[in-house]
Amino acid sequence: MLNFRHNLIKLIPKLLKAVIAQTAPVHSALSTCYSTSLKYSFSISNTLQKVQNPNCSKYGITPAHRIHQSQLRGACSLVNSGKPLREKLMHDFELPSPLSGGKVTIVGLGHVGMACAISILSQNIASELVLVDRNPDKLRGETLDLQHGLAFVRNAQVYGDTQYSATAGSKLCIVTAGVPQGPGDSRTSLAPKNLEIFKEIIPRLVKYSPETILLIVTNPVDTLAYAAWKLSGFPANRVIGSGTNLDSSRFRFLLSQRLKVVPSICHGWIIGEHGDSSIPIWSDASLAGVRLRDVDSRVGTKKDVENWSQLHQEVVGSAQEIIKLKGYTSWGIGLSVAALTRAILENSQSSYAVSTLVQGIHDISEDVFLSVPCILGDTGVSRIILQTLNSAELADLHNCAKSLYEIQKSLHF
Numbered sequence: 001m002l003n004f005r006h007n008l009i010k011l012i013p014k015l016l017k018a019v020i021a022q023t024a025p026v027h028s029a030l031s032t033c034y035s036t037s038l039k040y041s042f043s044i045s046n047t048l049q050k051v052q053n054p055n056c057s058k059y060g061i062t063p064a065h066r067i068h069q070s071q072l073r074g075a076c077s078l079v080n081s082g083k084p085l086r087e088k089l090m091h092d093f094e095l096p097s098p099l100s101g102g103k104v105t106i107v108g109l110g111h112v113g114m115a116c117a118i119s120i121l122s123q124n125i126a127s128e129l130v131l132v133d134r135n136p137d138k139l140r141g142e143t144l145d146l147q148h149g150l151a152f153v154r155n156a157q158v159y160g161d162t163q164y165s166a167t168a169g170s171k172l173c174i175v176t177a178g179v180p181q182g183p184g185d186s187r188t189s190l191a192p193k194n195l196e197i198f199k200e201i202i203p204r205l206v207k208y209s210p211e212t213i214l215l216i217v218t219n220p221v222d223t224l225a226y227a228a229w230k231l232s233g234f235p236a237n238r239v240i241g242s243g244t245n246l247d248s249s250r251f252r253f254l255l256s257q258r259l260k261v262v263p264s265i266c267h268g269w270i271i272g273e274h275g276d277s278s279i280p281i282w283s284d285a286s287l288a289g290v291r292l293r294d295v296d297s298r299v300g301t302k303k304d305v306e307n308w309s310q311l312h313q314e315v316v317g318s319a320q321e322i323i324k325l326k327g328y329t330s331w332g333i334g335l336s337v338a339a340l341t342r343a344i345l346e347n348s349q350s351s352y353a354v355s356t357l358v359q360g361i362h363d364i365s366e367d368v369f370l371s372v373p374c375i376l377g378d379t380g381v382s383r384i385i386l387q388t389l390n391s392a393e394l395a396d397l398h399n400c401a402k403s404l405y406e407i408q409k410s411l412h413f
């Protein structure tokens, strides 16, 4: 080993001389030499500093070499000291095309907003994430914290601003800003305060991103999706409430627990209002395509001795249960919003239960937003699936529409 080290040290000046002559093969030899020398903990910087090499930046200091070849970089900077560091590091040959994958804005960096951000980032869904909050310290802290993890995700940019001009050109704007639900608070009780917040936020988003899609998460989500539609003046397909996508995934999880399988092969829709009056569509619930009601027609009814309808009660109570235990809900809604974001940005045309304008659907006469299975893509909601609902399910949906309409009438848009 000592002999090897000795020979290597002797070799370095020769290689450096060759670099000055700018011969391409030497570049790769030099890289090998540097890596090897660092591996054996040599200090080559003294030798390098004696060498005048004005073209060292041409010699491929790639990101992969950046840390390990810090000694070489230090030596080069002595030579090119008149130029900014960036120019010493890189020669701009052909700049990359603008980032693809879509720009996403998140307004409101509380528990929910940050869970959405980390879910979107860690799944490499968006290439550009703009964070907005009215609290500048929180905004800066959360932005820095996320930025410090960017080395571990694929080509994403994250920046934060209190000014909405930073959101310009967003493909999707996710709104989670608002007063949170406390223990014992109903979602609907938050409507008046959160509507006032929306009057501030929505027009600003629209001003800078007139072609964007609005994805509303703030509660009560159905009423506020309606408010966002009114305040934005957008066509209804471009305003979506996260709706019962989360309730449906809670339902599928609970089904999977009882059936002792994974949630992804359990299917079941929860539609209607995100909240206490949501509607489980037992007639459709299935395991890998096998409808539970084809196996036992009593599933989900009052005659059911196994009491499967209890699962829906658990879905309805789950937000309050989590709030009681940890103070807020975040991870489930974050992952749910990330799935919707992916569908929109990737134009996947997959189906999700989200809140949309349902006037005229299933004979609903009120202009309200409620969740039904929708196909999502780059135009927002591209289609609404017309489920075959039985008379009880239909009656529940109509009651939901009526009660939401009453809440809406009491608000001033």
Ligand SMILES: NC(=O)c1ccc[n+]([C@@H]2O[C@H](COP(=O)([O-])OP(=O)(O)OC[C@H]3O[C@@H](n4cnc5c(N)ncnc54)[C@H](O)[C@@H]3O)[C@@H](O)[C@H]2O)c1
Pocket (backbone or CB within 6 Å): 107, 108, 109, 110, 111, 112, 113, 132, 133, 134, 135, 138, 176, 177, 178, 179, 180, 181, 190, 194, 197, 200, 201, 216, 217, 218, 219, 220, 221, 242, 243, 246, 274, 328, 329, 330, 333
């Ligand atoms: N739809 C769902 O399934 C679902 C699930 C969970 C929570 N939520 C709702 O999400 C909302 C946020 O919950 P949270 O726990 O993150 O609350 P939080 O209090 O932790 O965060 C709210 C954030 O909004 C910001 N904010 C308030 N007003 C603003 C304004 N005018 N402009 C910019 N930012 C503003 C606050 O500074 C804060 O950072 C609540 O309404 C909650 O009920 C919805």
